[in-house]
Amino acid sequence: MAEKTAKQAPVAIRLTSSRATASRCTENQKKERQSSGGDGEMCFGDEWLDDWEDEAILHQAMDDLDQSLKSNSTSVSDSAKSFSPESDTTEKNSGEVSTTICSCSCEISSVTDSVSATEELNEKGVEVSAGKEIAKEGDCKENICQYCQRTIAKRTVSDVATNSSPTKKAKLDLEEETKKFTMDPLRQFKGKYLWVSDLTAQAWCERQLLYDCTGIEGRPVEILETEAMKVGTEMHLKRELEVHTIKQIAVKTKEDKWAIKFLNILSAVNQLLQGGGGGGASRCVVREMPIFGKPFESGAFVVGKIDEIRYNSRDQLEVVEFKTRTKSRTVPSAAQRKTHKLQVMLYKQLFDEAVCGLLKKETILETIGLDPDASVNDEIAAHALMMDLTLPKFGDYLNAMLECFQFLSKIDSLAVEYSSQDDKEPFAVHEHDFDPVWLKDTLDHYNAFWVGEREVEGVDVEEVWKCKYCNYKEACDWRQKMHEKCLSRKSANKVQMKMTK
């Protein structure tokens, strides 16, 4: 096992672009490097790019990792304290309030309300266009939230620009558009695409996910991050660093961000191709590979990261999802296994579609709104060059990424590996059969919510125990509804019992 790890994990250094320390690595990793160096079997191109903005967090994570590797007795919670996606929360709290809705209650609740809000704003015209600055200070002038200001201002301006005296039809169009918008949680809360983790959260409880987006009765909520999640994140990062290095890149444009994803895919595929076929297969492990697409070519565009791809005993590709458990060696509930199953199946679907050429260039460019002619920043270009890729424009990165998939075969098997957060050891592996019909049905149902074709749903009656863990249990309208339904069912039963007597 130790030997295998050494071979699999030749390098785990973290490069930071702007520091004098070109490379840092932990003591452990140095050892691993030395023991495996020079055997000529290492996968090359195992340096991955990252566009994290907060370098301090990365360094902290690295230091923590040093610490925890040096002495295994160091509790992970200590290091997890310093490494956590704090930047996320602080960002959300200070600047970007964009996904939360303020007390103006302009959300999806009522179509007519928001139409009248539009008209009100219409009269005020362009002045609301400064919405971003206003909202940055966190206040909601005239009971209008940042989100409304932005979107409605946009429409108002274009309406005024194209048609100085709006005809009845134009007005109707606006109403239609507003209606469509207010019934479109995807656009409203997520923007252009969903994360795979959004869909797994939806599989847990859709109502909860929506509360995460809207807050409670207009008051934004802080999305909780439990200790278990922090430790889970930490353990994932550790595993990622076992197989490749991370180089930080400063990015400005969307094209840069996506070019990085594409290059990381190219590295991953490269490694898979080198590791494939016969003897080398068992060695080759790829972690945190970006993946995206429009599953079944319907519904929302989805973006995610595959925990691990390796070769299985049949020498075929296997997707592995790591899950960590707080309570030592307890098998997760059926509800949890369902979200995990969804996750790995979705990864396979996205991966296979890319392999089969079903992931289309135009889909990516259009849904994300990327410019194929944009140039990519020098640092990224330099990295591409290092990988022997000469890619002048962003579109070339995209093409290269799509092409490299053609050399791969589909995912053969799906596994979820459970590890304990106590002893850090894996204790169970669940294999899942791919079930495209179930996957498509599930996604279609979820998608109907995102495009506003159906109302939000909470947990089933059999799963009300989930509410116990939920932050919204006091406020939740779904829980209330289910409660009433139960009561009325009970009384109906009573009536029936009386009648049968």
Next chain:
DNA sequence: ATTGCTCAAAGG
């Protein structure tokens, strides 16, 4: 183009 659109997943 005057004004944009996410690092994803962490676990229950």
